[in-house]
Amino acid sequence: MTTNAVVVCTWSDARGDVLEETEAALTLARRTSTALGTDFTWLVVGPLPAEAVDIAQRQGVASLEHIEDPKAAAGQADGFVEGLTQYCAERTPKLLLFSQGFDVRLVAPRLAGRLGAGIVMNAVDIEASDDGALNVTASAYGGDTRRVYALAGTGPALVSLLANAVLPERVDGAPSPTVAPVAVDLASVEERVRVIEAARTEGPRLEDAEIIVAGGRGLASPDNYKLVEQLAEALGGLPGASRPLVDEGWVDSSRQVGLTGKITRPGLYLAAGISGASQHMAGCAAAKSIAAINTDPDAAIFRYARYGVVGDCLEILPELIRAAKQGS
């Protein structure tokens, strides 16, 4: 049995995109395990997806493990924490790497508490030093700064990797991983938090959108958000928003882009009346291209933008809607 391994932990999910985010974590884990000279394991909680073996192979995973117990599923925090505690007691991994998502924000820190383990969230990179210590670079102040944390000690270190921080890289010619189920005993676990009304997933997710048109406080009134929605529709994209619009109740919180909202990665992010605060950019800086409309030529958003339009978005958005509908 392997000990001291670098373990990437993910849940399997009906959505393929969860696996896509996983590949970034697998790439970073492979680099770390190579630097440390330790084994590289991918632990999937839930049924093993059909493509997992292929993904594991192209990421150079040596051993693919899975915990089938439905009590450890995503959202079952007590079951997951207990299951992983048992796993860590048996395997004593060196590093447990998560791909940061909504559930991870809760269960990874809880697991750290249960294990008494060091943890770093919002990680963007890991470097292993010669003495085996892990130096984790993480985003702080909404992205204004990066902090480097040293995780020393014996117990497992827990790290949660920010979405879009690492580009997945494949390896050629790696052998097929060994595949093995891992048994955990969750018979005595009773979830203490009960879901009374589940969140209803509504339509396509911002995280998957190729085009996002986002509006900010520069729209000046809730009515004007319609322009953002109309342009998004005309371009075949989705509408997003900065946090003040959510705080003011103009739009639903599922539209919020940023540090505490959605972390997106569209081809095009068109921002209208958004200043470009770091906490907002944390959710869209990974876009391939950002186009920004702002009355202030010194607005921070132009630092991140590929294209800038200095002007009143209330005048330009209607014209963009017209131009978009005209076709090429």
Add this chain to the structure above:
Amino acid sequence: MRIVVCIKEVLDPDAVNNYALAGRLEIGEDGKSLTQTTIPQLMNGFDEQAIEAALRIRDAGVECTLCVVSVGADPSVPLRHAAALGADEVATIAPPSPEPDSHTVAQLLAGYIRSLGGADLVLCGRQASDDDQGVVPALVGELLDMPVVAIARAVEQPASGTLRVTRVTPDGDEIVETSTPALVTISNELGDPRYPTAASKLKARRVQPKALTAEELALEADALAPRVALTRQFVPTVQGNCEFITGDSPAELADRLVARLREDKLLA
């Protein structure tokens, strides 16, 4: 019921943002601290909302004792603000080192809550706006063996002892229930926190926060040992290569922007 709210004093994130964008954010000689004395300290925004969540439970007619606690060098300003808002006790715990890690902070907070004889409800912010970690609340929950409900916009305490919490998830709101004692973290969707009245502010000026130490909380050095050490902090570069679109009218600007985006195959 007893409600404990954990608050952290942080550097004003907007000021940090402005300095960073202007390329003038200063990192001290230790290579890790932000040293600008012109950046004010504030109560972490989500923590202000955590106090607000507690006050709303009180407003709803639930009789409660409200204790507000902060681990830090001298968080008396935000603690007096909490007192002015109606906290029955405000307490500060000196950290054993200037930069305690999440585990150390959580041990101190849990030690304080134990010293009170426990709490029915612990409220925290979803994350601190300096480190953005969102780790301390879960660690406190584990130490006190409380269920943790993260990222809430509403917390109701009906008479039954069951806590009803609305969580903000990426897929919309989720309503959950759990029994108390429990720990809940608050997100900005809770809404604006209230301000204290001028009279209560004046009265709170005289409040001296109860000052506690690790020894008084019966915490061993072992338990307080940090797991994570901050070694360096730096400002990442943002590479700007913005091409400004020019034109004489909104229509022209729009046409030119759309044309450029189509050339780049970003639009069909």
